[in-house]
Amino acid sequence: MRADQILHPTEAGLYCPPGDFYIDPVRPVPRALITHGHGDHARAGHGAVMATRQTLEIMAIRYGEDFTAHRQVADGVARIGGVQVSFHPAGHILGSAQIAVMPDKGPKIVVSGDYCRAPNPVCASYEPVPCDIFVTEATFGLPVFRHPDPLLEMTRLIASMAEFPERPHLIGAYALGKAQRVIALARQAGIDGPIAIHGALQRLSDYHVEQGIDLGPLVPATAKEVQAQLVIAPPSAFASAWVQRFSDPVIGFASGWMAVRARARQRGVELPLVISDHVDWPQVTQTITELAPEEVWITHGTEEGLMRWCELQGIASRPLRLVGYEDEPE
Structure with missing residues (x-):
């Protein structure tokens, strides 16, 4: 045949x-x-x-x-x-x-x-x-296209959080897979405190935890005052009124396309993280x-x-x- x-x-x-x-x-x-x-x-x-x-x-x-x-x-x-x-x-x-x-x-x-x-x-x-x-x-x-070690990209995130401790860091990540990976990588890199997640990520993140994947403490990013410096949200959220609740945020995005700096600039991304699945x-x-x-x-x-x-x-x-x-x- x-x-x-x-x-x-x-x-x-x-x-x-x-x-x-x-x-x-x-x-x-x-x-x-x-x-x-x-x-x-x-x-x-x-x-x-x-x-x-x-x-x-x-x-x-x-x-x-x-x-x-x-x-x-x-x-x-x-x-x-x-x-x-x-x-x-x-x-x-x-x-x-x-x-x-x-x-x-x-x-x-x-x-x-x-x-x-x-x-x-x-x-x-x-x-x-x-x-x-x-x-x-x-x-x-x-x-x-030669993607760097994802953990090295997380050290860049940690360095930015240390440099700008008063600014919330909003990282765009696709709701299924990428968001949970970014959270898990953050834990591996040493971020132990609460990470806030957009409501669109909640059920899929809960499912990962049900499957035995430790994502650490997660808090909702829907409250008026989000009690976390690191916030993960789907990219679509950055075009909505939701993002306006954050004062002077550092906007990041986790994608293989962030290796193309022109794409990062077009999206207004201050912290491009080259993390691809x-x-x-x-x-x-x-x-x-x-x-x-x-x-x-x-x-x-x-x-x-x-x-x-x-x-x-x-x-x-x-x-x-x-x-x-x-x-x-x-």
């Missing part, structure tokens, strides 16, 4: 004909396999959803218990129609997984979803999965080198740079040009 007979792009997303399922479809389908809980990969309305237990529970928190008619927890190797599938840690956010698609005859394909190889205290570490075809993102698929250029090329697949498929991001690198390494590659995925939510 040829690779494109096992998995190929459609308007709804990656489709597997022998299994009659889609991976991370962008519209409702009868059967979906979901890599992780971010909204550009996990949508409500599918007839049946297979994902890790944590991803299913995150989807229920975000969309309600009736987000699908049928849930199936990914546990070990499962047969769906004419293929077997298995889920493996992606290191991106809590519950995130790569999906291996294994036909009885034909190449083994691994769909990585979004993945990260930097240590992440709030989720399982990335697990290399040998394969014939590797489907990768290329969010930061240019040599200029995606692979950078050294990590994506390292991963492909280690896996040594026969072919690389690229789902989204800077396709041309990674395709050129693959060509120089003698590895076949192709862009899938799937629509509906964000490079890294801001």
Whole structure:
């Protein structure tokens, strides 16, 4: 069986004909396999959803218990129609997984979803999965993107808090995964006191704690007087009246895109923190080198740079040009 007979792009997303399922479809389908809980990969309305237990529970928190008619927890190797599938840690956010698609005859394909190889205290570490075809993102698929150690970025935050003790530090971080990672990194870096969180982060942060992840003392950032110097909020909050309750705040933002200083200036970010839950250029090329697949498929991001690198390494590659995925939510 040829690779494109096992998995190929459609308007709804990656489709597997022998299994009659889609991976991370962008519209409702009868059967979906979901890599992780971010909204550009996990949508409500599918007839049946297979994902890790944590991803299913995150989807229920975000969309309600009736987000699908049928849930199936990914546990070990499962047969769906004419293929077997298995889920493996992606290191991106809590519950995130790569999906291996294994036909009885034909190449083994691994769909990585979004993945990260930097240590992440709030989720399982990335697990290399040998394969014939590797489907990768290329969010930061240019040599200029080389993310620093996240803990070093936290030392910059701590230094700023020490330099400006009277100014609240408001850090923008995506509500699922990034916010909890920033909190956990702050704890690792030595911030022991209360951290205030925007109300939009409360339920997902509570879920991380329920899963055994220690985020330390958290207080709501909804009171008129917030009793914490460090405040974590979703980026959307910075465009609302909520931010006006803080006097002379230091505005920070945690994202891989903060390596592009022009983006930081455009957003009025005084303290850009280069913390990403995606692979950078050294990590994506390292991963492909280690896996040594026969072919690389690229789902989204800077396709041309990674395709050129693959060509120089003698590895076949192709862009899938799937629509509906964000490079890294801001």
